[in-house]
Structures are given as structure tokens and as C-alpha cells.
Amino acid sequence: MSDENNLDEIPVNIISKNEINNLSDDSAQSDTDDITVDELQNLLEIEKQKVKDYEDKIKHVLADYQNLNKKTQSDIEKGVNTKIDEFMLDFLKVYDDFTRAKQVFAESKINTEGLDSILKNMDSLLAKYNVTPIDALGEIFDPHLHEAISIIADSELDSNTITKELRKGYISHKRVIRPTLVEISKK
Known part of the structure; x- marks a missing residue:
């Protein structure tokens, strides 16, 4: 049984402090010699x-x-x-x-x-x-805001003046979500 316990042991060498210092001085010297500034x-x-x-x-x-x-x-x-x-x-x-x-x-x-x-x-x-109505009556027709569904002849009004709102249009988030249905004039 004692032989089995001895197999697990690792032999240890005892080194003195002087030997350690000598080893570290030697390795430091060899490292610095290998690498230049x-x-x-x-x-x-x-x-x-x-x-x-x-x-x-x-x-x-x-x-x-x-x-x-x-x-x-x-x-x-x-x-x-x-x-x-x-x-x-x-x-x-x-x-x-x-x-x-x-x-x-x-x-x-x-x-x-x-x-x-x-x-x-x-x-x-x-x-x-933020849904706002588009005011169209009396304005000049703008195809981005209005949808013309009828035209009337009127020599007193400028061409493309909106004379009647047939269905209100609306803007939401700076976009037309529904154009105003309008009647416009022609000279």
C-alpha cells in the first residue's frame, strides 16, 4: 500500500533564493539581447x-x-x-x-x-x-389637394377657381388622405 501512495507523489527540488535570482537575471538578459529598441x-x-x-x-x-x-x-x-x-x-x-x-x-x-x-x-x-380639413372654396384648383369632378363656365372667375365643394378633403401627417371633390370654373 505504501508503494501505491508513492506513485502519486511528484518529486520536488528545493532551490535557494540565490539560484532563483540567478535564473531570472539570465532570462532577462537573454530576452533583451534578442529584441532591440x-x-x-x-x-x-x-x-x-x-x-x-x-x-x-x-x-x-x-x-x-x-x-x-x-x-x-x-x-x-x-x-x-x-x-x-x-x-x-x-x-x-x-x-x-x-x-x-x-x-x-x-x-x-x-x-x-x-x-x-x-x-x-x-x-x-x-x-x-392631427387630421385637418382642406379649405377649398374660392381657392385655385391644386391637383395635389383637390379632385375636380365638374366644370362650369363662368367669365367672371379666373379659370380653375373652385366654385363648389362636393366632399370635404383632409390632410393627416402632412399627407392628403382624401382629396376634396370640387367643381371648378372655366372662362
């Missing part, structure tokens, strides 16, 4: 260049990340605005129906207070989502 300066320049290259890469990666972040935010905002605009187009159909109902009630001398209250709430909702 010029070689060390060259190595230092190489390492400095590596650091500069890494710094440049980090700057580029950071710039790419910032650009991606801005683009992502912009894409999200555009997507949300597009969905709001789609909803608003459907909402405007209902709004138009209430507006026409109010006109019919007013012509028939029926009380419109209830409809006025509903339309006021709808106007507030449109304003909340």
Missing part, C-alpha cells in the same frame, strides 16, 4: 495601429447602429401613421353621413342639437389625431 518601437506602432483600427470599427458600428435606430423609429412611426390614416378614412365616411343627416334635419326644421354634439366630438377626435 527598434523592434520594440515597431511592435508598439503595430499595436497602436491595431488600436486605431478597432476605434474606427467601433465608430462605424456605432454610427450604423444609430442610423438603424433612426430608420427603425421612422418606419414604426410611418406604419402607425398609415394605420391611423386608414382608420380615419373609414371614420370620415361616418362623419360625412352625420354631416349630411344634420343638413337634412336642418332643412326639415328638425332639432339638430344631438347631431351637433356628436359632430363636435368627432371634430375633437379628428383634431386629436
